Amino acid sequence: MTSDKQTGKAGVPITIRQLVKTYGNYRALDALDLDIAGGEFLTLLGPSGSGKSTLLMAIAGFIRPDSGLLQFGATDVTRLEPHRRNIGVVFQNYALFPHMTVAQNVAYPLKLRNADKSRIDERVQWALALVKLEGFGDRSIHQLSGGQRQRVALARAVVFEPSVLLMDEPLSALDKKLREHMQIEIRRLHEKLGVTTIYVTHDQREALTMSDRIAVINHGRFAQIGAPKALYEKPASRFVAEFIGDATLLPLDAGQKQPTFRGRAVKTKETPQDNASYIVLRPEKIRLVGKEEDAGWNCFAGTLDDIVYQGESVLLSVRLEGGETLFLRQPTDQQSLAALPQRNQPVEVGLHANDTLIVPEEAA
Amino acid sequence: MAPHAAEAMEGDARRERLRLLALSSPAFLLVLIVLLIPVGWLFFLSFVDKDGFTLSHYARLWQNDAYFEIFRVTFLSSFLVTVLTVVLGYPLAYLLSQLPRRAAIIGLTVVLLPFWTSLLVRTYAWLVLLQRKGLVNSTLMSLGIIDEPLNLVYNMSGVVIGMVHIMLPFMVLPLYATMRSIDPGLMRAAISLGAPRHKAFFTIFAPLSLPGVIAGSLLVFIYCLGFYITPQVLGGGRINLVSMKILENATIYSDWGAASALGVVLLVVTLLLFKAIQIIVPVDRLMGRS
Numbered sequence: 001m002t003s004d005k006q007t008g009k010a011g012v013p014i015t016i017r018q019l020v021k022t023y024g025n026y027r028a029l030d031a032l033d034l035d036i037a038g039g040e041f042l043t044l045l046g047p048s049g050s051g052k053s054t055l056l057m058a059i060a061g062f063i064r065p066d067s068g069l070l071q072f073g074a075t076d077v078t079r080l081e082p083h084r085r086n087i088g089v090v091f092q093n094y095a096l097f098p099h100m101t102v103a104q105n106v107a108y109p110l111k112l113r114n115a116d117k118s119r120i121d122e123r124v125q126w127a128l129a130l131v132k133l134e135g136f137g138d139r140s141i142h143q144l145s146g147g148q149r150q151r152v153a154l155a156r157a158v159v160f161e162p163s164v165l166l167m168d169e170p171l172s173a174l175d176k177k178l179r180e181h182m183q184i185e186i187r188r189l190h191e192k193l194g195v196t197t198i199y200v201t202h203d204q205r206e207a208l209t210m211s212d213r214i215a216v217i218n219h220g221r222f223a224q225i226g227a228p229k230a231l232y233e234k235p236a237s238r239f240v241a242e243f244i245g246d247a248t249l250l251p252l253d254a255g256q257k258q259p260t261f262r263g264r265a266v267k268t269k270e271t272p273q274d275n276a277s278y279i280v281l282r283p284e285k286i287r288l289v290g291k292e293e294d295a296g297w298n299c300f301a302g303t304l305d306d307i308v309y310q311g312e313s314v315l316l317s318v319r320l321e322g323g324e325t326l327f328l329r330q331p332t333d334q335q336s337l338a339a340l341p342q343r344n345q346p347v348e349v350g351l352h353a354n355d356t357l358i359v360p361e362e363a364a
Numbered sequence: 365m366a367p368h369a370a371e372a373m374e375g376d377a378r379r380e381r382l383r384l385l386a387l388s389s390p391a392f393l394l395v396l397i398v399l400l401i402p403v404g405w406l407f408f409l410s411f412v413d414k415d416g417f418t419l420s421h422y423a424r425l426w427q428n429d430a431y432f433e434i435f436r437v438t439f440l441s442s443f444l445v446t447v448l449t450v451v452l453g454y455p456l457a458y459l460l461s462q463l464p465r466r467a468a469i470i471g472l473t474v475v476l477l478p479f480w481t482s483l484l485v486r487t488y489a490w491l492v493l494l495q496r497k498g499l500v501n502s503t504l505m506s507l508g509i510i511d512e513p514l515n516l517v518y519n520m521s522g523v524v525i526g527m528v529h530i531m532l533p534f535m536v537l538p539l540y541a542t543m544r545s546i547d548p549g550l551m552r553a554a555i556s557l558g559a560p561r562h563k564a565f566f567t568i569f570a571p572l573s574l575p576g577v578i579a580g581s582l583l584v585f586i587y588c589l590g591f592y593i594t595p596q597v598l599g600g601g602r603i604n605l606v607s608m609k610i611l612e613n614a615t616i617y618s619d620w621g622a623a624s625a626l627g628v629v630l631l632v633v634t635l636l637l638f639k640a641i642q643i644i645v646p647v648d649r650l651m652g653r654s
Contacts, residue, residue: 084558089552108557
């Protein structure tokens with residue numbers, strides 16, 4: 001998805017080196033290093049208080065870092081005032097100016113740059129067309145729906161061709177359907193403009209859907225940076241495995257050379273790292289199997305605890321002999337539904353060796 | 365839904381409206397008794413004398429140039445006080461609105477503190493400060509800034525200084541309330557779009573605070589039009605305002621007709637001004653209809 005940017009100029013690469021921000025004893029940004037390629041769509045993903053918004057605001061210039069370096073291209077912007085950075089920011093609550101019309105909002109950054117009237121009109125039309133709001137220019141902000149406000153904020157943030165586009169949880173106020181639609185829209189817009197984009201969210205699914213790369217952040221540090229698939233399929237630590245997607249983690253037996261769980265060897269495709277300590281079981285990667293079905297499977301015996309019908313899938317919870325609970329998803333076609341065992345029956349859960357992930361407590 | 369159930373619900377709604385009306389009736393009654401009836405009575409009095417219906421009270425106002433002068437001074441002083449309270453109150457309200465909430469509440473309490481002292485006491489305090497040998501003049505003279513004491517009292521300046529002080533909280537409170545409701549994220553957005561701080565202030569914050577300026581100005585201006593005690597004391601009889609003339613007519617000459625006519629004219633002019641401002645400045649649009 002990163003290649004083939006037919007239109008728009010190449011975005012500006014961003015370099016972050018040893019960026020530190022402390023509040024009292026609390027290190028909000030703990031010596032962060034990050035390289036973002038020109039035109040990349042990078043998502044900062046983390047729980048609340050992880051430092052993702054702090055990092056975004058530091059890039060925008062609203063938070064002054066204690067030390068470290070921030071570069072747009074070859075330009076050091078670490079100490080540059082925010083209004084000189086030429087960045088477009090889409091804020092969580094849109095921050096549209098209520099005393100201006102849609103067109104006046106979008107024209108605002110152009111007026112500040114002393115563009116002449118015809119140029120302003122032309123660019124405003126272009127930006128409104130880009131977000132599919134042609135003909136909305138004369139509307140008041142109060143006449144717009146949440147999704148339309150979101151689009152105006154987006155148009156205003158890109159109309160002046162910023163070198164960087166920052167988005168701070170821009171979709172969190174929208175309902176699920178609209179949110180998913182806007183994810184695709186923003187993605188499309190990014191491909192059209194080719195502007196380097198940093199997107200902040202706490203929604204892992206949104207991050208997986210939209211990003212070229214995701215930087216998972218926790219306690220002011222990067223837990224892992226990588227493409228969505230790499231993060232999901234090869235999490236570097238327990239935190240990443242648990243934060244992205246649903247997963248139950250089972251602790252391996254301590255002090256064993258080969259990975260074992262309750263004395264039984266765990267079959268894997270690749271030899272796990274030395275400090276590996278948990279098996280990752282994702283609901284869609286495990287299934288109910290007959291007793292010791294195949295040599296390629298890791299099997300866990302337990303009791304079927306509950307069956308929850310969720311429409312597109314059925315979520316089963318299985319209590320293992322050791323007391324841990326596993327979740328697994330089954331499709332809802334008639335055959336699968338008919339084959340479901342009864343509650344409180346003993347079942348065998350299988351995880352194929354090729355899908356068996358083993359992660360350490362902390363990334364190496 | 366069954367028809368009888370719908371009827372029952374309608375009855376409930378009707379009862380609820382009646383109950384609300386009953387709860388607000390004391391306030392309605394109060395307004396009726398202390399405002400509408402006296403104003404109506406005033407209106408009536410201004411059109412009668414001992415021989416019945418007459419326009420003589422109004423004719424007298426129109427023919428006597430002294431009255432024109434009195435209205436001019438009344439509106440001028442009110443206007444000056446309003447402008448000065450905006451000039452003094454706006455930065456103060458801005459500062460308070462940018463402080464953390466707790467500090468802002470302490471600041472607002474300090475602004476409201478003068479209300480705890482009697483108006484008369486505050487007015488006489490200004491008299492002491494502003495007179496020829498008062499604190500202000502003696503300080504300025506000992507600092508060598510002036511050689512002669514300034515005439516700060518028993519004239520327009522004294523009246524305006526005193527009234528500005530009394531009126532300031534009435535300006536600061538609506539200003540503060542409006543400014544507090546302006547999303548600080550808007551300033552941030554403006555800066556991110558390329559506005560230097562001062563430009564963001566003048567293009568975003570200032571227009572959004574305008575409804576507060578208008579509310580505060582109306583409050584101060586209208587209050588000033590009928591202000592009596594402070595201009596009476598600090599004007600020392602040399603500044604004649606409508607309020608003083610009304611009192612004079614009513615108590616000294618027992619001419620309720622003339623006093624009423626003055627009151628009616630003041631009321632009508634004030635209402636006209638209010639309407640004019642409403643037309644010139646579309647407050648509704650500024651406030652937004654969200």
